Amino acid sequence: MIAVIGGAGYIGSHAVKRLLEKGESVAVFDNLSTGHRWAVPDAASLYVGDLRISEEVDDFFKRYKPEAVLHFGGKSLVGESVEKPMDYFETNVTGTVHLLKSMAKFGTKKIIFSSSASVYAGNDGSLLTETDAVGPKNPYGASKYMIEQMLDWASKAGDLKYVALRYFNVAGADPSGEIGEAHAIETHLVPNVLKAALGETAHISIFGTDYPTPDGTCIRDYVHVGDLIEAHLLALEYLGRGEDSAVFNLGSGTGFSVREIVDIACEVTGRDIPVELGPRRAGDPAKLVASSEKARRILGWQPQRTEIKTIVEDAWRWHNKK
């Protein structure tokens, strides 16, 4: 039994689908605050619970006694975290304290944690590697880094083994078009550009045109959600072989500016996408681009759909079907 915390959300639901395809039994823990009941297939068990309530987390572990945990649960919006930092520390950090305590209590020893590129301060020239200095620029990134540290100390104190995966910008959707990114309040660039292409919003706002980048807009590294999930399965196998706890970046090694993403979306959709230029959004580093050489070398990760056009095409298929 694999526990998927946050399994009703965008990334978690892709993990659940893939685990079920592999024949695993899956128990989802989710408070459905941003996730959706419909995103959890009937073949998985769904426990509606909140990470902030330790009794609910305990109850979940007591019921399912999973052998491993994929931890996608938590709040994940950079801008919101700047406005409401305590919400982020409460859900992400305190929630993970509860999770780790329940795991210890019920004998679950392996966890794959969704960390983030936002633990880094940003990069100038070269690609970010796992040994580069961290320096979160917003409470969301700080909460993710605190959790990485908690995992490390917990692993030193007991028999917990962890893999922290530092995601860069996750986008795209399952090629089936059955599941995809569906946040009630959408803040992410790729879905927002596509919503503007569909006419669901009047335009795409570009947040900041005065960054020290070639076209003045922020540069990010986009990774396909399907490839990201494959890295989780490889990380589970890695821990299953008894390997040491570790941290891996998951990105493509190629950065795209906000303007470039809009241009690619125009090409993929065949539509003109109205653009509005706006001020910077708080907490955004100018550039985040990963080296994923370590994940390729040690986990054997080989992204298949992490090509920016494929990512936008898969997301477009999902947005058209919704």
Ligand code: UFG
């Ligand atoms: N952006 C816009 N307009 C929008 C939305 C975003 O210009 O409508 C810009 C942002 O300012 C940023 C870039 O597009 O420069 C990407 O923004 P996203 O909100 O799509 O993604 P973030 O880079 O802020 O954050 C995402 C995830 C985090 C993760 C981070 C890692 O939300 O969980 O990637 O870089 F940690």
